[in-house]
Amino acid sequence: MEQLKFIILPLIIGYLLDLILGDPRKLPHPIVGFGNTISFFTKLLNLGKSRLLKGSLMTLLLAGGVFFLFYFMEVFLMEISEIALISFTSIFVFYGLANKSLLQEGIEVFDHLNNKGLEAGRKRLSWIVGRDTSELSEKEIRLAVFETLSENLSDGVVAPLFYYAIGGVPGMMCYKMINTMDSMIGYKNEKYILFGRFAARLDDVANFIPSRITALLMALVSCSYKSLRYIFKYGKAHTSPNAGYPEAALAGILDCQFGGPHNYGGKLVHKPFIGENNRQIEDSEIKRIIYINHAVCFLSIVIIIACFFPYAILL
Numbered sequence: 001m002e003q004l005k006f007i008i009l010p011l012i013i014g015y016l017l018d019l020i021l022g023d024p025r026k027l028p029h030p031i032v033g034f035g036n037t038i039s040f041f042t043k044l045l046n047l048g049k050s051r052l053l054k055g056s057l058m059t060l061l062l063a064g065g066v067f068f069l070f071y072f073m074e075v076f077l078m079e080i081s082e083i084a085l086i087s088f089t090s091i092f093v094f095y096g097l098a099n100k101s102l103l104q105e106g107i108e109v110f111d112h113l114n115n116k117g118l119e120a121g122r123k124r125l126s127w128i129v130g131r132d133t134s135e136l137s138e139k140e141i142r143l144a145v146f147e148t149l150s151e152n153l154s155d156g157v158v159a160p161l162f163y164y165a166i167g168g169v170p171g172m173m174c175y176k177m178i179n180t181m182d183s184m185i186g187y188k189n190e191k192y193i194l195f196g197r198f199a200a201r202l203d204d205v206a207n208f209i210p211s212r213i214t215a216l217l218m219a220l221v222s223c224s225y226k227s228l229r230y231i232f233k234y235g236k237a238h239t240s241p242n243a244g245y246p247e248a249a250l251a252g253i254l255d256c257q258f259g260g261p262h263n264y265g266g267k268l269v270h271k272p273f274i275g276e277n278n279r280q281i282e283d284s285e286i287k288r289i290i291y292i293n294h295a296v297c298f299l300s301i302v303i304i305i306a307c308f309f310p311y312a313i314l315l
Contacts, residue, residue, distance in 0.1 A: 008305055010086055011164065012094025015301050022100035030095050030173065035179045037062065042185055046195040055195035059181055059202060067174040068168070074169065089169050096164065096172040098156035099297045103290055106145045112287050113141055133142065142281040147258050150218070150250040151243045155179055157297050159210035165304045178206050203239050211242035214296065215249040221295035228250030228274065230234055233312065237272040244274060251275030253292065 020276030023029060041062070045054040072094070077085040105128050113121030121141050122133040127143055136144065146166070159179070163171040182203035215235065219227035228251030231245055238244025247258050257275035 004309070005082065005086060006089065006166070007308055010093050010169075011301060011304060012126035013090035016265060017094040017098055018097040020100075021094075022104055023095075023098065024183050027254070030092070031176060031180055033176050034062075034066070035184065037183050038181055038303075042195070046185075047190070051194040052197060055177075055185065056198035058177075059089070059199040062181065063174050063202070064179040065176050067170045070173050071166060072172040092169045092173060093164060096160040096169070096176055097297070098160075099154070101151060101295055102152045104294055106149050106289065107286060109141065110173070110283060113138060114283060139281055143256070143258060144248060145286070146254070146256075147247055149293065150246040153218070153293055153296060154207060154211045154214035154242065155294070157213040158206055158300055159305060161297075161300045162210045163206075164211065165307065197299075207242040211245045215245035217296045217299055218246060218249040218253065220293055221292060221299060221315055222253045225255045226255065234249050234272075234274040237274055240295070248274050250289075250292070252283075254280065254288070262290050266306060268280050 015035055041058050043052075045058055055198045074085060074088065077088050086207060087312045101285075109121060109124045109128070112124040118138060118141075121138070125136070125141050128148055131144070133141070133144070140253055160172050160175055163175040167174070178199070181196075181199040185192045186200030186203060187193075187196060211234075215231045216228075219225075219231060227249045230248040234248035234251065237246040251258050251274050255275075257273055257278045259271040259273040259275075
């Protein structure tokens with residue numbers, strides 16, 4: 001029954017907290033702490049010679065340090081009381097999930113676009129994407145939101161849950177540190193091409209399985225054969241080894257087309273097209289994305305519980 005108490009119960013509590021609260025912006029968040037730590041060591045180490053080596057060592061030390069920090073915190077709390085450990089685990093499952101907050105970001109872009117105009121929509125979109133949004137059309141803004149939400153469904157929901165199932169909160173937080181490092185230093189520009197290379201590769205490895213699970217779950221909850229076909233047809237088309245799979249799944253579900261040329265930091269980047277139907281996107285389609293994200297998150301929780309529950313009963 002210990003697995004029921006220490007794995008399944010905190011998972012359910014953390015999921016419900018995320019479903020109800022999202023990420024309250026006024027509360028302290030561990031990912032902010034991760035970001036500040038990465039920024040500190042990046043300023044200290046990303047200069048001079050041996051940047052690849054220094055970046056690799058920083059990545060390993062921060063990822064490993066987070067894992068062992070949370071592992072020993074759980075050991076310590078177990079000595080205090082079971083309630084303390086369950087509470088701690090539940091809170092960090094809540095912090096590790098980002099489903100509601102990701103959806104809220106996408107909804108706010110749509111709201112700004114519809115109620116405040118094109119320029120407001122472009123500006124609000126720039127909060128959640130790395131590309132230049134200053135010249136995007138309404139259609140391109142909506143497509144960018146959908147691309148981002150599909151990709152982040154893997155990074156912000158399925159992958160953290162995957163690593164929770166494997167390694168508990170230490171595994172989940174270790175993944176979040178890796179993913180945060182990739183988002184901060186995993187760029188192919190002069191500043192980070194060497195220093196952030198190992199972090200970017202490690203993030204690719206960490207997301208390899210979760211991204212493909214995400215795509216399959218998206219096709220499943222949508223009952224979409226075209227989505228399944230697009231996963232195998234377009235999943236490898238993306239420049240990222242992982243992002244193309246959930247994007248391809250969503251392109252099949254919506255029968256639309258992602259990709260094409262985008263402006264990143266003043267440089268035009270030609271991304272392969274994912275999907276075939278270059279159609280207009282309606283405002284109401286955000287509701288379908290909301291359903292898909294919630295359904296995939298819920299199904300992921302159910303699968304983890306189904307995997308652990310028989311052992312919890314037997315033991």
